[in-house]
Each structure stands twice: as structure tokens, then as C-alpha cells.
Amino acid sequence: MEVPFHLPAGSTSLRRVHNKATMSSGATGAVQPADEPPTEARPTVITAENLTKTYGDVAAVDGISFSVPAGESFGLLGPNGAGKSTTMKMIGGVTRRTSGALHIMGLDPDSHGPEVRAHLGVVPQQDNLDEELRVRDNLLVYGRYFGLPMSYLKPKADELLEFAQLTDKAKSKVDALSGGMKRRLTIARSLINEPRILLLDEPTTGLDPQARHILWDRLFRLKEQGVTLILTTHYMDEAEQLCDRLIVVDKGRIMAEGSPAQLIREHSTREVVELRFGSERNTTIASELQGIGERLEVLPDRVLIYAHDGESALEQVASRGLRPLTSLVRRSSLEDVFLRLTGRSLVD
Amino acid sequence: MTDGTAREALRAHSPDIAAARARRWGAFYYAEQVLRVMKGYGWSIIMYSVGHPVAYLFAMGVGLATLVDAQGAEAFGGVGYVTFVGPALLVSASVMTATNEFTFPVMDGFKWRRTYYGPHASPLTPQQIAAGHIMAVTLRLLLQSAVYFAAVVLFGAAPGGWGWATILVATLAGLSFGLPLMAYSASITEDKGQFALVMRFIVMPLFLFSGTFFPLDSLPLAVRWVGWISPIWHGTELGRVFSYGYQQPPLLTVLHAVVLVALAVLGWFLTRRQFAARMGK
Ligand SMILES: Nc1ncnc2c1ncn2[C@@H]1O[C@H](COP(=O)(O)OP(=O)(O)OP(=O)(O)O)[C@@H](O)[C@H]1O
Ligand SMILES: [Mg+2]
Numbered sequence: 001m002e003v004p005f006h007l008p009a010g011s012t013s014l015r016r017v018h019n020k021a022t023m024s025s026g027a028t029g030a031v032q033p034a035d036e037p038p039t040e041a042r043p044t045v046i047t048a049e050n051l052t053k054t055y056g057d058v059a060a061v062d063g064i065s066f067s068v069p070a071g072e073s074f075g076l077l078g079p080n081g082a083g084k085s086t087t088m089k090m091i092g093g094v095t096r097r098t099s100g101a102l103h104i105m106g107l108d109p110d111s112h113g114p115e116v117r118a119h120l121g122v123v124p125q126q127d128n129l130d131e132e133l134r135v136r137d138n139l140l141v142y143g144r145y146f147g148l149p150m151s152y153l154k155p156k157a158d159e160l161l162e163f164a165q166l167t168d169k170a171k172s173k174v175d176a177l178s179g180g181m182k183r184r185l186t187i188a189r190s191l192i193n194e195p196r197i198l199l200l201d202e203p204t205t206g207l208d209p210q211a212r213h214i215l216w217d218r219l220f221r222l223k224e225q226g227v228t229l230i231l232t233t234h235y236m237d238e239a240e241q242l243c244d245r246l247i248v249v250d251k252g253r254i255m256a257e258g259s260p261a262q263l264i265r266e267h268s269t270r271e272v273v274e275l276r277f278g279s280e281r282n283t284t285i286a287s288e289l290q291g292i293g294e295r296l297e298v299l300p301d302r303v304l305i306y307a308h309d310g311e312s313a314l315e316q317v318a319s320r321g322l323r324p325l326t327s328l329v330r331r332s333s334l335e336d337v338f339l340r341l342t343g344r345s346l347v348d
Numbered sequence: 349m350t351d352g353t354a355r356e357a358l359r360a361h362s363p364d365i366a367a368a369r370a371r372r373w374g375a376f377y378y379a380e381q382v383l384r385v386m387k388g389y390g391w392s393i394i395m396y397s398v399g400h401p402v403a404y405l406f407a408m409g410v411g412l413a414t415l416v417d418a419q420g421a422e423a424f425g426g427v428g429y430v431t432f433v434g435p436a437l438l439v440s441a442s443v444m445t446a447t448n449e450f451t452f453p454v455m456d457g458f459k460w461r462r463t464y465y466g467p468h469a470s471p472l473t474p475q476q477i478a479a480g481h482i483m484a485v486t487l488r489l490l491l492q493s494a495v496y497f498a499a500v501v502l503f504g505a506a507p508g509g510w511g512w513a514t515i516l517v518a519t520l521a522g523l524s525f526g527l528p529l530m531a532y533s534a535s536i537t538e539d540k541g542q543f544a545l546v547m548r549f550i551v552m553p554l555f556l557f558s559g560t561f562f563p564l565d566s567l568p569l570a571v572r573w574v575g576w577i578s579p580i581w582h583g584t585e586l587g588r589v590f591s592y593g594y595q596q597p598p599l600l601t602v603l604h605a606v607v608l609v610a611l612a613v614l615g616w617f618l619t620r621r622q623f624a625a626r627m628g629k
Contacts, residue, residue, distance in 0.1 A: 094468050096628045105363075114374070114471040118367035128465040132385045141381045145470035147369025148360060155358055194360040 042069040045197060045228050046091060050100035053086050053252075060086040062252030063100065070196075073219075073229040075239045075246030077334070079342050083252040084232040085125050088201045091230065092124075093117045104197070118146060121195030123203045125232075127186045129174045135185060136161060136170040143192040153192070160188040163218070179206045187215065197228045204238060216241055236334040248341050255341040260334055267340050268332040269294050271310035275303045275317065275324040285322065292316045297339060306336070370471035378467055378480025379487075382453075386488065397492040400441055401499035408433050409503045424563070427507075427592050434505035435514050435587030436560040436580075438496045442489050442518035443580050446526030447551050449485040451543045454533035457481070458626060465627075474627040475620045478534075482527070482616070486519060493518040506591050513590040517608075521583025524608040525554075527615025534622040554578045559585065582607045 047067040053060045061083040068074045076084045089095035090102060093109030093116040102109060109116040129138050139157040140150070148156075161167045164184040169177060177185065183206045190198060200219075204212040212235075219242060223229055233239050239246055240260045248255045248263070256263055273293065277285050279301060286298045293307030307313035310329035317324070360366075370377070386393060409430030416429040424432040457464035457477075464477055472480075493515040500506045506514070529546065536542055557567065557574040558581035564572055575581035586604040588594035 092469055094465075094627070113473060114370050115363070115367040117469065118363035118370065118471045120469075122469040124465070124469065126462070128462045128469075130381070130385070130463055130466060131461050132388055132463075133381075137384060141384060142466065142470065144377045144380060145370065145374070145467055145472050146360070146366040147373060147377070147471075148366070152358060152360060156360075159358075192360075193363075193366060196363075 042071060044068065045070045045105055046074075046230070047103050048087075048091075048100065049102075051087065051090060051097055051102055052099045053083070053090060053095065054098045059252050061090070061097075064247070064249065064252070064254050065100075066247055066254070066257070068228060068230065070228055071223070071226045073223050073231065073242050073244045075243035076230070076232040076249055077236075077239055077246055077338060078232075078249035078255075081251075082249045082342075084249060085201055086252075087249070088124075088199050088230065088232060092120060092122050092199050118193070119195060119197050121190035121193065121198045123187050123190045123198075123200045125201040125205075127182045129182060129185060129189070131174045133174065134170070135166055135172050135174060135177070138174060138185060139189055139192055142189050146193040148193065156192060160191055163191075164188040180208060180211060183207055184211065195227070198222065198230070200229065200231045202232055202234065204233070204235065212238070236338065240334050248338060250342045256337070263334065263337045264332050268336040269306040270308045270332060271306075271313075272330055272332055272336055273305040273307060273310045273313050273317070274326075274328040274330065275305065276301065276326045277303065277322075277324050288320060288322060289317065292320075304336070304339075306332070367471050370476075374472045374476035375479035375483060378472055378477050379483040380480075381467070382481055382484035383487070386484065393488070393492075396445075397495045398499075401437065401496040404437050404441075405430065405434070405499055405503045405505070408437070409505065423566075425588075425594055428505070430503055431505045431507065431592050432588070433561060434500040434503070435517075435591040436558075436584040438493060438500060438514055439518045439521045439583035439587050440555050440558075440560060440580055441496055442493050442522035443525045443554075443583070444551065445489060445492055446485065446522035447529060447547065449488065450526040450530035451533050451546065453481070454530055455536060455539060455543075458534065459537070459539070464623075468627050474623040477627075478530075478619050478623040482523070482530070482619075485526070486523065489519040489522045490515065493522075500591075508591055508593050510590040511592075514587040517583055517587045517590065520605075520608050520612065521579050521586075524583070524611035524615070525579040527612050527619055529615070531615055531618035531622050534619060534626060554580050579608060579611055 044067050049065045050063045051061055051065065052063050064083075064087065066074075076087060078084050086095065090097050090109070091104060093104070093113045096110055104116045105119050107116050130141065133141060136157050139160055140153050143153040143156065158167070158170075161170055164187065166177075166181060166185060166188070169181065174182065174185070183203070187200075187203060190200075198219075203219075204215055207215065216238070219229060223242075229242065231239075231242060233242075243260060245257070245259050246263070247257045256267060258266065275289075276282070282300070282303055283298055286296060286303060289296055289303065289305065293305040293313045295306040297304040297306070305313050305317075314327055314329060317327070413429040416424075453463075456462075464474075467477055468474065496518070497506070497512065497515050500514075501511065532546075533543075553574060557571055558564070558578040559575050560580065564575040564581060567575070582604040585594070585596065586601065586608070589596065589601050
């Protein structure tokens with residue numbers, strides 16, 4: 001069996017990740033102060049005030065403000081075209097902002113680009129490996145851009161290849177890698193300078209489930225070491241597991257901000273009933289469901305009833321003589337928050 | 349991944365050091381990368397660098413020269429034909445290579461494989477990426493011209509003691525044509541076959557009408573201007589001065605050098621600007 005990312009023996013952190021996930025998904029419904037670490041105590045590494053980027057008439061990012069304390073894992077969530085990547089590129093000092101203020105480690109990326117970028121590890125949405133170079137050379141060359149000596153880079157490259165389970169491919173050309181392998185190499189490359197701030201734009205897109213889980217574990221360890229993570233994702237489970245705090249962005253604006261648990265509390269009910277009546281009937285039956293639960297959401301393939309008590313909502317459905325093909329009661333998730341705030345589901 | 353305890357010695361230096369080094373040496377770091385990529389197709393570079401001069405010099409020096417020289421050497425300033433065309437071929441080859449290196453790879457950097465965007469996320473600046481690319485190509489032009497010059501010497505076509513200077517002249521000519529072209533390449537967002545047009549309608553006419561195979565004076569005035577604006581002509585004339593002591597007013601010699609340097613500097617300036625503007629978008 002091929003394990004895409006190497007997991008050291010005796011690792012317990014995967015379990016830790018899962019524990020955390022159950023806690024932060026708001027399953028218990030209780031307020032959990034431990035979930036939101038005190039931010040005052042830690043220095044701020046990123047601040048954005050009224051950050052704006054326009055392309056012609058399009059405001060890709062339309063006046064957003066946030067700040068990220070050291071060691072936090074901060075997520076950007078939003079539908080396609082929301083402005084997540086544009087924000088990441090401005091933080092990464094590769095795109096100039098149109099207006100607003102932005103500081104990374106107290107430095108303005110427009111005037112101190114090299115200094116800002118020297119602090120960062122970057123996984124862009126679109127892989128930009130050097131396809132003509134071999135896998136290992138990609139890591140070496142990239143490390144050179146930080147002025148790192150070969151005596152450091154050679155063992156470090158081997159270590160990162162092992163981490164990304166690409167040791168066998170060290171001498172292959174990048175052209176010959178699969179999409180997921182390229183992604184893993186890009187992630188490995190972002191760590192070559194041991195950055196204290198990591199920008200990850202949809203890092204796990206294209207990875208198989210196992211590779212994703214192991215990457216989560218790895219990111220969690222970095223977080224434990226105090227590395228600040230800035231992350232965008234279309235996977236709600238990823239956001240719930242990895243992010244201490246997140247912003248939901250739509251059309252370049254912040255729609256909501258908070259920890260996953262807070263967001264679920266504020267923007268959704270405790271439970272959700274999912275009903276499937278078959279794609280033909282979902283819309284027509286919606287009118288007959290009126291009044292059950294707090295809110296109704298009709299999707300092409302199913303109807304969602306938002307309710308504090310899912311079971312009793314389901315009983316009401318039955319008492320109205322309605323017989324769904326399938327029904328399911330589950331806890332609210334970030335997916336529901338997202339749907340509520342942006343009117344779109346997060347299908348990748 | 350280990351926790352790093354066993355490898356405590358293996359630590360990256362601080363971001364401050366990384367930034368300071370990148371500010372100082374960044375262009376060299378990127379040049380190193382381009383040279384690594386060139387190494388990947390090293391054989392075809394070597395074959396081209398050796399094959400091109402041997403083929404051309406043989407055709408001109410052994411084939412054409414026997415006919416031309418039979419007519420008397422006066423038409424070519426009193427030297428044999430192969431001596432006359434040697435510097436021209438050397439300069440033209442450098443310009444052709446510069447044309448290749450400053451077109452497709454630039455498009456690759458910005459669009460096709462986006463090779464510039466990896467380093468762009470590192471501490472390097474767009475200007476350093478441009479400079480590094482240019483440095484690597486300059487090195488290639490120097491080496492290629494040195495090999496070419498060696499071939500010219502073997503064909504007995506560089507009688508003067510200053511012939512080696514044609515290596516520098518050819519490299520300069522390559523840059524004076526290549527750098528403005530690089531600025532143009534960096535401005536292209538849609539590939540509509542522009543480079544094929546550049547080859548066909550700019551490089552080829554310059555190659556043919558730059559006093560390469562016959563003195564520019566033998567052309568009618570109506571086309572002679574092609575030579576005057578051509579880096580190949582300026583480079584060739586300058587090369588001839590060094591290669592076989594071609595007689596011309598000293599002021600003209602200086603003018604050739606000034607034109608070449610001016611074009612290269614202008615191209616460098618435009619390229620830097622274009623890179624910074626395009627990558628900062
Ligand atoms: N270079 C560009 N030129 C013009 N418009 C752009 C450019 N880059 C982004 N945009 C526009 O800015 C908006 C935000 O794009 P962005 O890539 O930041 O979205 P995103 O949130 O990352 O989306 P996705 O989830 O699809 O990655 C979109 O409307 C996009 O069309
Ligand atoms: Mg994006």
C-alpha cells in the first residue's frame with residue numbers, strides 16, 4: 001500500500017486532529033472558550049485594513065479587514081471567484097493591492113517584497129513547479145532563492161521528499177508526476193525555508209483522501225510548533241479541522257467571521273434533516289413542508305430542514321403523510337453556514 | 349517527517365538573512381536555475397554551437413569562397429571571402445541564439461509553464477528574475493561565440509591579433525537584439541504565432557541585408573537602411589575591425605559600439621519594467 005505522506009511510527013496527532021474536529025464542529029452545542037485561544041497575548045503577524053484589489057471594473061477583493069495572531073490557523077472560505085486567491089497573493093507579496101493597508105510581520109509587501117516573502121512558505125492554487133527540472137532539483141533550486149547553502153539544502157530536500165513520499169521519484173522529471181504528486185511536491189517545496197508563516201491556497205485539492213489526512217496531520221504539527229497557517233479550502237471538513245478562526249468571503253467581502261463553532265452557532269441551527277424525494281419532487285414538495293423547523297433549503301437533489309430538534313422535525317414530516325425516499329438527521333456543519341451565507345453549496 | 353530533534357543541526361537561516369542574500373545575489377540564484385534547465389538540453393546546445401559554425405564556414409569557406417575569390421579579393425576589402433564572412437556568421441549566430449532564448453522561454457515563464465511564478469513567490473524580485481535569465485543567456489552566448497571563434501580560427505579566417513574580441517562583440521550584438529525582443533516577448537499575453545513572424549520578417553531580413561554575405565554598399569540605397577538599424581550589421585562591422593583590421597573611420601567604429609550598447613541598455617530597461625508590471629498584477 002502506498003502511503004502518500006509518511007507518517008512516523010507512534011504518531012498520535014491524527015487522533016488529536018479528530019478530537020479537535022468533534023469539539024469544534026459544535027456537536028456539543030456548548031460554548032467552548034478553549035476553542036478560541038486568547039489573541040491578545042500573541043503578536044500579530046498579519047493585518048489587513050480595507051484591503052482592496054480591482055481588475056478593471058471587477059473588485060476581486062472589496063475592502064476586507066482582518067488580523068492574524070502568531071500561531072493561529074486562519075481560514076478563508078468562499079465560493080469560486082470570491083477573492084480568496086487574490087487575497088492570498090497580496091499577502092504573499094506577488095500581487096499589488098489597489099488600496100488599503102497590509103502588513104506582514106510589520107512589513108508592507110509592496111515596499112518590502114523580498115523581506116516579506118522570506119518569511120513565507122507558499123502553496124499557490126496553481127502549481128508552478130519547474131517542469132523541466134527533476135523532482136529533487138526543484139527543491140534545491142527553490143531553496144537557493146532564499147540564499148540557503150547546499151550543505152543545508154541537500155539533506156533538507158531528502159527529508160522533504162520523504163515527507164511527501166516522493167523519494168522514489170527524486171530523479172524523475174516533474175512532467176512525469178501525477179497531479180496529486182505535483183501537489184505534494186509543491187507542498188514540500190513550500191517548507192524548504194522552514195517558514196513561520198505558511199500560505200496554503202487549496203492545498204489538498206487533487207490529493208487522495210489518505211494524502212489529505214496525512215497532510216492535515218503534518219499541518220497540525222506545524223501549528224503545534226507555532227507556525228501560522230493561512231488556508232483556503234473548499235472542503236468544509238478541512239476548514240473545521242484545521243482552522244481556529246475563519247472568514248467567509250463572497251464577492252470580495254467578508255460575510256462572517258469566527259471560529260467554526262461560533263459560525264455554526266450563529267448562522268445555523270443545531271441539527272439538519274436531509275430529505276430526498278427524488279429529483280423531480282424535491283421542489284414541488286417544499287410547499288408541503290412549510291412550517292417545519294426554522295428554515296427550509298431546497299437543493300436540486302435534496303431538501304434540508306434546519307431545526308433544533310431533528311428527530312421531532314422528522315416526525316412532523318411523517319405526520320403530514322410525506323414519505324421521503326431517504327431521510328437523515330445530522331448535526332449542522334460549516335457546509336450549512338456556507339450555504340446560508342453565500343447561497344451556494346461548496347461543491348468543488 | 350521527523351520532529352527535527354535528530355536533525356537539530358539542520359536549520360534554515362533566518363528570514364532576515366534570506367532576504368538580505370536574495371537582495372544581493374538574487375539574480376545569480378535565478379541564473380543558476382536557468383543554467384540548470386539548459387543543462388537538461390545540453391547536448392543540443394553543444395551540437396548547435398559546434399555544428400552551425402562548421403557547416404556554415406565549410407559551405408562559405410570551401411564552397412562559395414572558391415568561386416568568389418576567383419573574382420579577386422578587392423570587392424571584400426582585400427581579404428579572402430571566408431575571412432570576410434567569418435565575423436558576420438559569428439555575430440548572426442549569436443543573434444539567432446539570443447532570438448530563441450529571449451522568445452519562447454519568456455513565454456514559458458509567463459504563460460505556458462509559468463516558470464517565472466515559482467521564483468516570484470520567493471524573495472526574488474521580478475527584476476532579478478529578468479536579470480538572472482539574461483545572465484544565463486549571456487553566458488551561453490559567450491560560450492557559443494567562443495566555440496564559433498575557435499572554428500573561424502581553424503578555417504584560417506581570423507588573421508588579426510584582436511580576433512578574440514569578436515566573441516565579446518557577438519555577445520553584445522546578441523543582447524542588443526535580444527533584450528528589446530525580450531521586452532516584447534514579456535508583453536505578449538496571447539500566442540498568435542508572433543515569434544514565427546519575428547523570425548521570418550525581422551531576423552531573416554536582418555540576416556540577409558546586414559552586410560553579412562556582401563558589403564552593405566553593394567545594396568541599393570533603398571534597402572541599405574535595413575543594415576543601418578540592424579544590430580547584426582553594427583556587430584558585423586565591429587567584428588571585422590577586430591577580426592582582420594577592416595579599415596573604417598574610427599568614429600564609425602565607436603558609433604557601432606555605441607548603437608549596440610544603447611540598444612542593449614534600452615532593451616534591459618524595457619524588460620525590467622515589463623517584468624515588474626506584469627508580475628505585480
Ligand atoms: N489576473 C486577473 N485578471 C482579471 N481578473 C482576475 C484576475 N485574477 C482574479 N480575477 C478575478 O477576481 C475575482 C476573484 O478571483 P480569485 O481567484 O481571487 O477567486 P477565488 O476565491 O480564489 O476563487 P476559486 O475558489 O475559484 O479559486 C474573480 O472574479 C476573478 O475573475
Ligand atoms: Mg482561488
